[in-house]
Amino acid sequence: MAAAAAAAAGPVLWRRLLGLLPGRPGLAALLGRLSDRLGRNRDRRRRRSPWLLLAPLLSPTVPQITSPPCCLCPEGVHRFQWIRNLVPEFGVSSSHVRVLSSPAEFFELMKGQIKVAKRRVVMASLYLGTGPLEQELVDCLESTLEKSLQAKFPSDLKVSILLDFTRGSRGRKNSRTMLLPLLQRFPEQVRVSLFHTPNLRGLLRLLIPERFNETIGLQHIKVYLFDNNVILSGANLSDSYFTNRQDRYVFLQDCPEIADFFTELVDAVGDVSLQLQGDDTVQVVEGMVHPYKGDRAAYCRAANKRVMDVINSARARQQVLHAQTFHGDSLLTQEDAAAAGDRRPAPDTWIYPLIQMKPFEIQIDEIVTETLLTEAERGAKVYLTTGYFNLTQAYMDLVLGTRAEYQILLASPEVNGFFGAKGVAGAIPAAYVHIERQFFSEVCSLGQQERVQLQEYWRRGWTFHAKGRFTGTWRPRSP
DSSP: OGGGGGOOOHHHHHHHHHTTOTTOHHHHHHHHHHHHHHHHHTTTSTTOOGGGGSTTOOOOOOOOOOOOOGGGSOTTSOTTGGGGGTSOOEEEOGGGEEEOOOHHHHHHHHHHHHHHOSSEEEEEOSOBOOSHHHHHHHHHHHHHHHHHHHSSSOOOOEEEEEEEHHHHTOSSSSHHHHHHHHHHHOTTTEEEEEEOOTTSOHHHHHHSOTTGGGGSOOOOOOEEEETTEEEEESOOBSHHHHHTEEOOEEEEOSOHHHHHHHHHHHHHHHHTSEEEOTTSOEEEOTTOOOTTTSOHHHHHHHHHHHHHHHHHHHHHHHHHHHHHHHTOTTOOOHHHHHHTTOOOOOOOEEEOOOOEEGGGTEEHHHHHHHHHHHHOOTTOEEEEEESSOOOOHHHHHHHHHSOSEEEEEEEOGGGSTTTTOSGGGGGHHHHHHHHHHHHHHHHHHTTOTTTEEEEEEOOTTOEEOOOEEEEESOOOOOO
8 A cells, every 4th residue: 555655653753743843842741741641551442543642533432322223124115214213314306416526616506506595595614714715705695695685675595604613713814804794794694603612611722722722623514505405515615625625515406304404403503602793703692601611511411402402303304204205195196296386306315414513412423324334244335435544443343343345535645635734734644644554454464455445545736535435235134
């Protein structure tokens, strides 16, 4: 494996990282203590890499949670239907699903959708960049909002933007300053929410500088919706994601139930976030516990309830809709539905939004992922892709212990977003390679290199950020 040759020995590279912190003895000492602790625990934690310290490498193992196994699905029912016990199940026609192939297509589609939006624009991302392309996006929002004010009839267009507080506040010119003109000009129509992790508080919040504070926790939802059209992606709102940073983008057209769900989800996370004001200050929603000044346990309980209420409410609605559509006494044929005015084609594609908010004890994505990997039988093919290779120990054990074929696509060091960065960040690609090398060594030692294959994405002048998983060719177990 070519990437493995670039890996440096863990302890040597770690000490090199510490040496890159002149003028920050407190941080260096903190990292040093953490390094020593990891070193003492290394022998006790089988196959656990010390590089898990580097964010965003922090990721504990998946808890052992019993979930409804796929093999319990009755004959004639698709094998993933058990997931609707955890999250809402949305049925759509594949004719309404479009996979985008390039950053430029993603950028142009977003601008076009903003320009024609009449009722709502909802955008959730880690951050909004500060370059000319990002300004172009903000200008599109401003133009659409201006048109809504000039319309003959009062407009109900609302713009809701959810970003991460630490990433969105970095530097003098940042996501907040980019959006302030919209807040100042359209205060009744624009909402900007900045999620602040409850884990960054007290002395820790005061001591850890910018960039490093983002390692404690982030808002990482990436969804962009315009009226009833939704883009699900891993891309942030930044120039590289619009030009030469390959990601995934799925465009769902005319899917009102899905758009409603993500609107409610972003609203819920926004309600437990800090609200940006027109003077660049932030406020807490009335009645909400402050994320880092208030009691942490109380804040997390309130946030859990707010988010889970959205998930459970949508799940209940979709179950009723599913029962009426497929099991009701007055089941309509497609021709009858068309005659009644519902011209949407019958669903043949099922969408399950998996939510992961570990500080709030919401770990649905972990439960589903672990179950899917556990249920992967001989003859199944599992495709995993990630820009940053860091499977948890539980996932690695499942990959190595099951009989399915795995094809894992990850970024080569040269197309890692941190490649060539200054200081500690520049060493992160080598850290990921170190983890990759350890994992592949285990694959080879078990003689499984034919069943578990690793491939690296490389494209000159590009970076790679796509993340996802796909499982195909499933074979049902015998009862």
